Each structure stands twice: as structure tokens, then as C-alpha cells.
Amino acid sequence: MRKTWAIYAVLAALLMVAQLVAQFERPRPQGVRPGINVGHFRNSWQVLEPITRGNLSIYPVVSALKVDTSQFLTLDEGLASGAVRITERGQLGRGMVRRRPEPEWPRPVEPAVDSGASVNELVLVNSSSQPLLLLAGEVVSGGKQNRIIGADVVVPPHSEPIPLTVFCVEHGRWSEGGAGFGATKAMAHPGIRKEAQVHQSQQGVWDSVARSVAQLGAAAPTQSYLDALGSPKAKRELEQFAGAFQADYERELRTKLQGREAVGVIVAINGELVWSDVFPTSDLFLKYWPKLLRSYVLEAEGCGREVKSVPSAKQALAYLLEDMGHVSIKTEPGAYRRTEISAEAYKIVVLEALAKPGTGGLLAHYNKMALG
Numbered sequence: 001m002r003k004t005w006a007i008y009a010v011l012a013a014l015l016m017v018a019q020l021v022a023q024f025e026r027p028r029p030q031g032v033r034p035g036i037n038v039g040h041f042r043n044s045w046q047v048l049e050p051i052t053r054g055n056l057s058i059y060p061v062v063s064a065l066k067v068d069t070s071q072f073l074t075l076d077e078g079l080a081s082g083a084v085r086i087t088e089r090g091q092l093g094r095g096m097v098r099r100r101p102e103p104e105w106p107r108p109v110e111p112a113v114d115s116g117a118s119v120n121e122l123v124l125v126n127s128s129s130q131p132l133l134l135l136a137g138e139v140v141s142g143g144k145q146n147r148i149i150g151a152d153v154v155v156p157p158h159s160e161p162i163p164l165t166v167f168c169v170e171h172g173r174w175s176e177g178g179a180g181f182g183a184t185k186a187m188a189h190p191g192i193r194k195e196a197q198v199h200q201s202q203q204g205v206w207d208s209v210a211r212s213v214a215q216l217g218a219a220a221p222t223q224s225y226l227d228a229l230g231s232p233k234a235k236r237e238l239e240q241f242a243g244a245f246q247a248d249y250e251r252e253l254r255t256k257l258q259g260r261e262a263v264g265v266i267v268a269i270n271g272e273l274v275w276s277d278v279f280p281t282s283d284l285f286l287k288y289w290p291k292l293l294r295s296y297v298l299e300a301e302g303c304g305r306e307v308k309s310v311p312s313a314k315q316a317l318a319y320l321l322e323d324m325g326h327v328s329i330k331t332e333p334g335a336y337r338r339t340e341i342s343a344e345a346y347k348i349v350v351l352e353a354l355a356k357p358g359t360g361g362l363l364a365h366y367n368k369m370a371l372g
Contacts, residue, residue: 038339038350041065041280041363047266047317048256051248052310053241056300058293059266059316060253061278067362069284072353073130075138075149077287079183083128086164086181088143090116091123117144119168120202122181126159131335131353133364135288137193137295139169139225142181146170146226148188148205150196152351152365154336167196167205172222186229187291189299190267190275194369198347215302234298241297246290264366265292266316269300271308273319278366320368323348337361346370 044065050057078084122143126132132155139148150165169188188196189212195204212228213220220227228234253262263285264278277292279285311319325343334354341348348368352361 038363047313049313055270055305057268057310060262061264062260063263064260067280069281072133076183085125087123088117122164123161124164125161126155129157136197137188139184139186140181141184144174154353156335169209169225170222171206187295189295267296269303270306274370276368280363
């Protein structure tokens with residue numbers, strides 16, 4: 001009898017081991033490592049000394065934490081390949097779009113039109129097999145007006161047509177500019193992104209665009225932000241400053257990374273820490289870096305040039321990590337969780353990708369902006 005029970009005990013132990021092995025070997029959503037949450041990323045961040053030109057200082061944020069973000073598809077990649085399609089509301093057929101029970105943003109300010117088009121809402125379809133990452137401020141062109149993405153979101157693979165919150169950056173046009181929207185490889189500068197994310201104000205976005213058009217001396221008959229970006233002054237600033245910054249940035253990182261990866265930046269203008277964009281990996285950050293850098297240069301150009309001392313890397317890290325404020329969370333199961341922390345002096349927007357309901361999230365973007 002003892003021998004029988006011993007055999008049973010051994011079999012039970014082997015069964016438990018097999019179950020544990022199966023649990024650890026079970027395929028997990030690509031890119032999501034168990035136990036890695038936003039806190040782990042924040043704890044891994046270090047800030048290097050700034051690269052300064054004129055009134056603009058950029059602090060590289062580096063990390064030794066390793067995760068896989070190769071599954072993410074960017075907006076520029078998706079539109080260029082045709083796997084992502086964005087149209088005016090109504091162009092994909094009525095009844096195909098899942099509506100929000102309550103609008104997350106202010107209702108359109110333009111009168112309703114017969115086509116069903118709306119200033120502040122487009123329709124997006126992600127036909128790819130990859131989750132699509134959208135960042136607030138990314139510019140798309142076409143339709144009845146050029147727009148910017150209104151909020152950080154992740155769109156699941158093979159999605160049905162979904163409503164996409166946007167803001168217009170071309171106040172003087174409401175006419176067809178193409179059947180759909182195309183990639184511009186442009187990011188609105190922080191002042192415009194802040195109007196969209198903090199104030200959620202279409203008028204505020206238009207006002208910011210108008211200031212950019214005036215400051216850059218752009219010929220923009222429709223008050224288009226893309227016309228401002230294409231102005232001779234904007235091109236000159238970008239050639240002079242963005243190119244020099246890029247060269248300095250690469251040179252600094254070659255000597256200071258020491259096994260770490262650059263995953264984002266903190267931005268100071270006129271000696272004030274004003275913005276940050278941080279990602280989970282260097283690969284993902286580098287996909288956005290060129291258009292982010294151009295947006296920072298244009299923001300600095302519109303802020304005048306004051307001679308002020310530049311904050312230290314220690315001060316920049318403290319700015320990045322301070323996170324006391326009112327917390328609100330929006331979750332789309334199986335797609336994303338967006339956490340917003342609002343304080344008197346700043347707002348933080350943290351986007352996590354959710355592979356499937358009940359699984360942990362993977363940090364996709366950490367954006368902090370100074371207010372005031």
C-alpha cells in the first residue's frame with residue numbers, strides 16, 4: 001500500500017511540474033513581458049546632460065530595460081502601406097461605425113453637412129495584423145480639412161471601422177481634398193498638442209495654428225498647418241537647427257549610452273522644462289524622433305529667445321518623474337489603457353497597449369507637458 005501511495009505521489013508531483021512548465025511556456029502576447037509595468041519603466045529611466053542650441057535644450061532619456069515593441073505599427077507606416085485607412089465620417093457607409101455612447105471630446109463646431117462629415121471625428125480601419133499606435137498631434141492630410149490625431153490610442157489588428165477623435169488644423173477649407181487621408185510624417189508642435197490633450201479646444205488649436213502661420217510668415221490661404229511647415233522660414237529653421245541637433249544628439253549618445261538605449265527626450269525652452277515624449281524602446285522612439293525633433297524646433301522658434309540658465313539633468317529627471325495629481329483612466333478592453341494625471345503645473349498622459357482582456361499592459365508612450 002505504501003508503495004502504491006508513493007507511486008501516486010510521484011505521479012502527482014510530475015503532473016504539477018508539467019502544469020507549471022506549460023504555464024510558463026504558454027505563448028504570451030508578443031512584446032508583453034510579465035511583471036513589467038509602467039513603474040518598472042519609470043524606475044529604469046536616467047537622464048543625460050542636455051544638448052542646447054539657442055533657446056532649445058533636449059535631454060536624452062535612456063534605459064537598460066529590454067522589451068519587444070516590434071509588433072507596433074505606426075500611423076505613417078500604416079497609411080503608406082495601405083493597411084490603415086482614414087476617411088471622413090460617412091464615406092465608408094452609414095451604420096458601419098460603432099458609435100460612442102457619449103462623446104469624449106467637444107462636439108463638432110461646424111454645421112452638419114449632408115455627407116455626414118464632422119470636423120472632430122473621422123473613421124479609421126486597421127486592416128493589418130499589427131496593433132496600430134496613434135499619438136496625439138500626428139498630422140494627416142486630405143478629406144475636407146487636414147487634421148491632427150486628438151488623443152493617444154492603440155487600435156487592435158483587423159479592426160472594424162472605428163470613430164477617431166481629431167482636431168482640424170486647416171480652418172479655411174471645408175471641401176474635398178481627396179477620397180481619404182494620407183501620411184505627412186509631421187507632428188504638431190507641443191503648443192498645439194497641448195490644446196488638443198489638455199483643453200480639448202478646437203478654437204484653441206486653430207488659434208495656435210494661426211500664430212504659427214504668422215510667426216513663420218507662411219503663405220497659407222486656408223490657414224493650413226502644413227503650409228506653415230512648408231514655409232521658407234520653417235524649412236530654414238529645420239535645416240539649421242534640426243540637422244545640427246541630430247548630429248549633436250548622435251555624437252553625445254555614442255559616448256554615453258554604455259549599454260543603455262535612448263528611449264525618449266525631455267524638452268526645455270528658454271530654461272523652462274516644458275515637455276517630454278518617452279517610449280518603451282529605442283526602436284519605437286526612433287520611428288517618431290525625426291518628426292518630434294522638428295516639432296520641438298518650431299515650438300522653440302515661436303517662444304522668442306531669452307537667455308536663461310539651463311536646468312540640470314537631475315532637475316529634468318525630477319520633472320519627468322513627478323506624478324502627483326488627479327488620476328483618470330480610460331480603458332478599451334483588448335486595445336489600450338490611457339491614464340491621465342492632472343496637476344496645477346502639468347499633465348501626464350500614459351498609454352499602455354493591452355493585448356487581450358485581463359492581461360497586463362505594455363507601456364507605449366509616456367507624455368508629460370507643463371501647463372501655464
